[in-house]
Amino acid sequence: MMTDVVESSGVPARHDDPAPADPIGTDPGDAGLIGTGPGEAGPVDAGPGDVGPIGAGPAGADPGDVAARTGTGDTAAAERIVAIRQRIDEIDRTLIALWQERAALSQEVGVTRMASGGTRLVLSREREILERFRSELGADGTQLALLLLRAGRGPL
Numbered sequence: 001m002m003t004d005v006v007e008s009s010g011v012p013a014r015h016d017d018p019a020p021a022d023p024i025g026t027d028p029g030d031a032g033l034i035g036t037g038p039g040e041a042g043p044v045d046a047g048p049g050d051v052g053p054i055g056a057g058p059a060g061a062d063p064g065d066v067a068a069r070t071g072t073g074d075t076a077a078a079e080r081i082v083a084i085r086q087r088i089d090e091i092d093r094t095l096i097a098l099w100q101e102r103a104a105l106s107q108e109v110g111v112t113r114m115a116s117g118g119t120r121l122v123l124s125r126e127r128e129i130l131e132r133f134r135s136e137l138g139a140d141g142t143q144l145a146l147l148l149l150r151a152g153r154g155p156l
């Protein structure tokens with residue numbers, strides 16, 4: 001695995017994963033990392049029977065509604081899914097907060113360094129981070145780290 005970064009554009013110069021060609025979705029018409037291809041519902045169910053997030057409806061909602069929301073007509077399975085989704089939502093909120101905190105900290109480092117006459121970016125440090133994510137998470141980790149680094153750069 002070789003992954004390189006380019007200081008001027010923030011776009012990876014090369015990587016040895018053949019697809020996706022534009023992992024951070026900067027090309028017009030390119031859906032990027034988030035799957036929105038044909039036949040794919042995407043990260044949030046948006047089918048005709050989906051009327052909103054679990055927990056938003058009244059207690060004792062009608063079984064057809066619960067089935068549509070959870071994707072199963074089996075009550076026990078639906079209850080388990082609702083419980084799991086609560087934890088998923090909690091995790092997502094935490095991830096979003098951490099993402100925003102990291103981006104702000106990274107931008108502060110850049111501003112501080114440039115104000116002191118330093119460089120905006122330090123590519124050796126970015127490579128360390130890319131390698132950390134790759135070794136823990138594999139190829140997806142590399143893509144995730146690229147997105148994290150991009151978020152921290154802000155507008156170049």
Ligand SMILES: C=C(O[C@@H]1C=C(C(=O)O)C=C[C@H]1O)C(=O)O
Pocket residue numbers: 105106107109110120121122123125126129148149152153
């Ligand atoms: C935050 C820093 O500045 C930049 C942003 C980085 C990041 O988001 O992790 C890493 C290296 C630098 O290009 C840093 O040097 O630590």
